[in-house]
Amino acid sequence: MKALLITDQQEPLLISEIDKPKLGPNQVLVRLKAVALNRRDQWIRQGMYPNIQFGSVLGSDGAGIVERVGSEVSDSLIDHEVIINPNVNWGKNEMAQSSDYSVLGMPENGTFAEYIVVHENRLADKPEHLSWNEAAALPLGGLTAFRAIFHHGHLKPGDNVLISGVGGGVAQFAFLFSLAIGANVYVTSGADEKVAKCIASGAKGGFNYKEESWFKAAQKASGGFDVVIDSAGGNQINDFIKIMKPAGRIVFYGATNGTPQKLDMFRMFWNQITLQGSTMGNDHEFEEMVAFVKRHEVHPVIDSVRPFHDIISAFDDMKAGKQFGKLVVTF
Structure with a gap:
């Protein structure tokens, strides 16, 4: 089968022919119909992610059809x-992930392949x-935003x-979920056209964070x-x-601008403000997120769709940072 591997070559991404994965007793074989990129994938490509394991199949997002099941899984x-x-291995504590937690797509082989084997409890x-394209866009970004x-x-x-930096995948889901419950949603972006798209989709207002006093206008x-x-x-905190x-x-849920040079702790404690870190989310939240999407009929925002043989160009688009919504690849 065709798969996208991370390698130690000059171009770290390589589409390769590898063996179709074998089934364990509690596993299922899924034939993927569509997959989607996350910022994590591009960080791995750039060598900016810890413990990179060459030869791994990348990809965390995917949707498809169950083709075979293991001996302990119902044929239904x-x-x-x-x-x-x-x-992968969130653990028993729903408040925080375990020490051996990871995300599908390195070290465990991910979704950027024609087939994937996962435990039956990884399915929804x-x-x-x-659509297949929308479904593939949902998992990682939707769960991160939901939590x-x-x-x-x-x-x-x-x-x-x-919602800051509204062009990215997680931010788009945060935008959609907030609108779905009737919150008053405002956005920031470094691109006026992205702000305009959000206002056209229901945002109360938007601001270009490149403008020095944007926060005064927001207030x-x-x-x-x-x-x-x-x-x-970064300092925008x-x-x-x-x-x-x-x-x-x-x-x-990220720190691409790094650590603030200083933090206005006086204003924080006086106004009882919470600064809270967050990650992708636990398995129970994944179930709740999918149910929320069904109940509110949320449609993920798709920037573009392309065939698998052209997947590396999707990484290039993500690196350029001009996308609005998810980058989807189909088989």
């Missing part, structure tokens, strides 16, 4: 349309209202929420924020602190 699963939970039924918004952010209908437009969902960190309502929650 055959031909089911499924999406794959990319969690594909929501009927989603940030609801587990840590405690977002409620009518709350003011700011004036919103009256302050109950929740901020952020992926970048202090801008968020300035525009939070009392007892507001800043939830960040």
Whole structure:
């Protein structure tokens, strides 16, 4: 079968022919219909991810059809349309992942292949209202956003929420989920056209974070924020602190801009503000996220779709950072 491997060559990505994976007793073989990229995949390509293991099949997002099942799995699963939970060994503590936690797509072989073998408990039924491309886009970004918004952010209908860097996959899901429950959604981006797209889709307002005083405009437009969902960190954390309502929650799931040079702790403690880190989410939250998407008929935002033989160009697009929504690849 065809698969995308991470290698130690000058171009670290290599489409290769490898053996179809063998089934264990509690596993299923899924023929993938579509897969989607995450920022994690590009970081691995660039050597900016810990413990890179060459020869691994990349990819955390995918949707497909169960083709075969192991000896301990019911035959009734055959031909089911499924999406794959990319969690590996979250552990028993739902509040935080275990020490041996990882994400599908290195070290365990991931979804960027024609077939994948996973434990039967990694499957969820594909929501009927989603196309294959939309279903493939859902797992990692949807779960990360769901945990940030609801587990840590405690977002409620009518709350003011700011989604930063709204062009990325997780931020797009945070945007969609917040709209779905009736929150007042505002966004930031470094591209005016992305802000405009979100306003056209239901955002109350948007701001270009490249403008020096963007946070003053955000404060004036919103009256302050109950929740901020952020992926970048860095010095802009202090801008968020300035525009939070009392007892507001800043939830960040990444730190691409690094650590703030200083942190306005005085304003934080006086206004009872929480700064909370977050990761992808536990297995129970994955089930809740899929149910939420079904109930609200959420449709993921797709930037582009291309065939598997052209998958490396999708990585190039992600590196350029101009996409709006998920980059999807089909078989």
